[in-house]
Amino acid sequence: MTAAPHTSVLLDEVLAAMKPAKGETVVDGTFGAGGYTRAFLAAGASVIAFDRDPTAARFAEGLPADRFRLVQARFSEMAEVAGEGAVDAVALDLGVSSMQLDESERGFSFMRDGPLDMRMGEAGPTAADLVNGAETAELARILYVYGEERQSRRIAAAIAKRRAEQPFSRTLELAEFIEKALGGRRGAKVHPATRSFQALRIAVNDELSELEEGLVAAERTLKAGGRLCVVTFHSLEDRIVKTFLAVRAGRTPGGSRHAPPVAAGAPPSFQLLFNGAQAPSAAEVEANPRARSAKLRAAIRTAAPVWRDAA
Structure with a gap:
């Protein structure tokens, strides 16, 4: 069909x-x-x-x-x-x-529960691998650079503390944790985990x-x-x-x-x-x-x- x-x-x-x-x-x-x-x-x-x-x-x-x-x-x-x-x-x-967003099993959306995957292909580390395994400073860098998340250090530190006791494995679990780490929704139109999920997806898929x-x-x-x-x-x-x-x-x-x-003086290849x-x-x-x-x-x-x- x-x-x-x-x-x-x-x-x-x-x-x-x-x-x-x-x-x-x-x-x-x-x-x-x-x-x-x-x-x-x-x-x-x-x-x-x-x-x-x-x-x-x-x-x-x-x-x-x-x-x-x-x-x-x-x-x-x-x-x-x-x-x-x-x-x-x-x-x-x-x-x-x-x-991909609409399929919860792919793990891209913080609005649907699914495995913390985010891979566009089949190979390579998942978002769970990154969240649970990256050094705290590296995780903060990823959130800041790829998600333009101003609270990147705060989120990374909170994740590091929690994962030491219990690793993250589900999308809603991580989304709710980030929301709580940032003090809740507080009337924001955009979900507090939006930038973090964007950053993780970009990093996972390079x-x-x-x-x-x-x-x-x-x-x-x-x-x-x-x-x-x-x-x-x-x-x-x-x-x-x-x-x-x-x-x-x-x-x-x-x-x-x-x-x-590039070499100086190269003629324009695009208009x-x-x-x-x-x-x-x-x-x-x-x-x-x-x-x-x-x-x-x-x-x-x-x-x-x-x-x-x-x-």
């Missing part, structure tokens, strides 16, 4: 920027439940989709085999799979997918490094004139994408802490499709509250060579 359709964030804006067409090859770097892919296929394009989550395959049922391929891999591997300079467009819809590598991979994979569209959901992701595109478009004098240094970022409409946010923090940035690949990282 074909999986239920999924509403993708900023879909109209992504389609307007990417302009997928018959005869073109598009990379959907974050297949998820297949919302973008279905739209690209409907426009006549062929799609090479990537997802490290093996359960995403169920959303590929019924898609045309002659124009669609799903690869269980990270999107940073797209150049090796699709070939350098071989595709007309690349789309990246970052962060955790709605279907999401920021994957994004940095994925942007470089997209640069290698796109043809001259190819379009890159990236949808982000929080400031850390957006900052990396903004910096990468600004540097590659020649808008800044050099690199940044999110982009490796910004529009200045700044596009946000969802009020109507979309009302229909899908998860879209409220989304931002779209887009650029066109120039004919310049791929930038080579400095030694």
Whole structure:
């Protein structure tokens, strides 16, 4: 049976920027439940989709085999799979997918009880491993850097004290503990554990490094004139994408802490499709509250060579 359709964030804006067409090859770097892919296929394009989550395959049922391929891999591997300079467009819809949030057994949501897992794939340490095993200072750093949590030291110290007696194993258990450690809800609209859960998920899946590598991979994979569209959901992701595109478009004098240094004078490998970022409409946010923090940035690949990282 074909999986239920999924509403993708900023879909109209992504389609307007990417302009997928018959005869073109598009990379959907974050297949998820297949919302973008279905739209690209409907426009006549062929799609090479990537997802490290093996359960995403169920959303590929019924898609045309002659124009669609799903690869269980990270999107940073797209150049090796699709070939350098071989595709007309690349789309990246970052962060955790709605279907992963909605499945309690994946352990992504602090609103549903499940094992403290948070892995997008099958390999590597879980969130429970991190929470129960990381040094207190390292745990605080993760919460502060990846979650922008100002109370990171307080939370980490409380976790360290509690795990010495009883390790954490469930999502609601951790969420309720963090809420209590921070003095309760106190009328806050956002759950006190929101930033901590974001930080743990990013750390478990190495999401920021994957994004940095994925942007470089997209640069290698796109043809001259190819379009890159990236949808982000929080400031850390957006900052990396903004910096990468600004540097590659020649808008800044050099690199940044999110982009490796490059040889001086390299010609721009991207041209910004529009200045700044596009946000969802009020109507979309009302229909899908998860879209409220989304931002779209887009650029066109120039004919310049791929930038080579400095030694």
